[in-house]
Amino acid sequence: MYIRIIPRLDIKGPNLVKGIHLEGLRVLGKPEQYAKHYYESGADELLYMDVVASLYERNSLHDIIEKTAKEIFIPLTVGGGIRSIDDIKSILRAGADKVSINTAAVRNPNLIKEASQIFGSSTIVVAIEAIRQSDGNFYAFTDNGREITGLEVVDWSKKVEELGAGEIILTSVDKEGTGKGFELELIRKVTSAVSIPVVAHGGAGKLEHIREAVKEGGASAISLASMLHYDFMANSKVDTTLEEGSSAFIQGGTSYTNVDKVNIQKIKEYLIESNIQCRI
Amino acid sequence: MSNLKVAIIDYQLSNLFSVQHACQIVGLNASITSSPNDISSADALILPGVGAFGDAMKNLQQFRLIDPIIEHINKKKSFLGVCLGLQLLFEKSEEFGNHKGLGIFQGSVVKFPNKNSKNEMIIIPQIGWNTLKLQKKDPLLSGIKDEEFMYFVHSYYILPKDPKIILAKTVYEKIEYTSAISQNNVFAVQFHPEKSGTEGLKIYRNFSEIINNL
Numbered sequence: 001m002y003i004r005i006i007p008r009l010d011i012k013g014p015n016l017v018k019g020i021h022l023e024g025l026r027v028l029g030k031p032e033q034y035a036k037h038y039y040e041s042g043a044d045e046l047l048y049m050d051v052v053a054s055l056y057e058r059n060s061l062h063d064i065i066e067k068t069a070k071e072i073f074i075p076l077t078v079g080g081g082i083r084s085i086d087d088i089k090s091i092l093r094a095g096a097d098k099v100s101i102n103t104a105a106v107r108n109p110n111l112i113k114e115a116s117q118i119f120g121s122s123t124i125v126v127a128i129e130a131i132r133q134s135d136g137n138f139y140a141f142t143d144n145g146r147e148i149t150g151l152e153v154v155d156w157s158k159k160v161e162e163l164g165a166g167e168i169i170l171t172s173v174d175k176e177g178t179g180k181g182f183e184l185e186l187i188r189k190v191t192s193a194v195s196i197p198v199v200a201h202g203g204a205g206k207l208e209h210i211r212e213a214v215k216e217g218g219a220s221a222i223s224l225a226s227m228l229h230y231d232f233m234a235n236s237k238v239d240t241t242l243e244e245g246s247s248a249f250i251q252g253g254t255s256y257t258n259v260d261k262v263n264i265q266k267i268k269e270y271l272i273e274s275n276i277q278c279r280i
Numbered sequence: 281m282s283n284l285k286v287a288i289i290d291y292q293l294s295n296l297f298s299v300q301h302a303c304q305i306v307g308l309n310a311s312i313t314s315s316p317n318d319i320s321s322a323d324a325l326i327l328p329g330v331g332a333f334g335d336a337m338k339n340l341q342q343f344r345l346i347d348p349i350i351e352h353i354n355k356k357k358s359f360l361g362v363c364l365g366l367q368l369l370f371e372k373s374e375e376f377g378n379h380k381g382l383g384i385f386q387g388s389v390v391k392f393p394n395k396n397s398k399n400e401m402i403i404i405p406q407i408g409w410n411t412l413k414l415q416k417k418d419p420l421l422s423g424i425k426d427e428e429f430m431y432f433v434h435s436y437y438i439l440p441k442d443p444k445i446i447l448a449k450t451v452y453e454k455i456e457y458t459s460a461i462s463q464n465n466v467f468a469v470q471f472h473p474e475k476s477g478t479e480g481l482k483i484y485r486n487f488s489e490i491i492n493n494l
Contacts, residue, residue: 002408002409002410004408004409039477069301073476073478073481075431075472075475117331117332119331120329120364121405122330122407122433122434166405167405195394197403197408220408221407221408
């Protein structure tokens, strides 16, 4: 299997943002600019998350999806605020190839079944935001790790597979944005329990973290944000003419120090040296 | 833009936007349609699809599209099947029970097994990039080099009876299967050329040339 590298773009309004533990969002620029750069430098897919959609109960990325689909010819997954079959239809019609659902799947697991029968399993991705609780187990959360669902992650993973999900995007909220490495125990637990692909997300700060998530965790794909975004900010001219939000963070030229700035090409060269197959 | 009419068959089971967009880029005038008349009068057909085999056949039947598609192919007009659109050309599939397909080609559609020959668990569906092992020269794959990467999303694959139709094979978890076929003016691929970057777009460009030279 060729391991996929999937840049994740968290989007708030018209802006690309990045936080830590899915909170404390800073504006990094325009998502289209980053997306085009990642497409041209060898991204295997792209993931757009409307990070405030759950708050407003709707996904507002239609314009950004349409613009992206016109110049980017790799698969695009879109998540955030998708509640119904009609929502899925409208996101796919705008140009997305897959949709990622979390809150709606928890509230109504049957949506996974219905949607996978209509659009095909491979179009329906379930996002699981996991937080380790005091009993040592991981539990699924919604709304960027704010709302507890009471669902134990391994049980929930098996359930979403059974209902027809084609893929799982597994986020460790504890590790997300920290650059301290993936939650390998969580990834291992889920990949051993299901036979659908698992996309590992949350915690990558160094190249070896990515190798670990594949070799020790058994992930089929890796979703990255900080490492790639900060590399792009440091080495390219980021458009700071924003429609809204503050460009102070971009212009400050700082980034989060736990995270190495690495581009996709370097990541893939490193993985191939580590005997992990990827498309190059 | 070519004057030839290309119909992208909409049977409400797939994401047609990216297919239509790929057509536009290579200069094909392609419209999305569920109308039997449009399909009968089209110069070329594209049958995409990401849903389930049984539902696909049921929908094609409800929209009364099966006869116009078969007629189109019998008249030797150009046809491109993508993903499920490849699988539907065969006689039958075992997806969620047994289902009858369009039967243009002999053979069946089967699911990847849970384990490979070495008893290792296989991740299903196959989602991601994989390579083409070219089996013969064909205008559809003109300019595509051996071992080129394409983007795949599927749990089922075809077992064609006639090896002469095979254009390319792909290996997933030690299972080798057919990933592209052609015969006369019928072409079909298991992968998604519209999602496979600039190399994938070449396939739409080749299809466009095939139609225009016919």
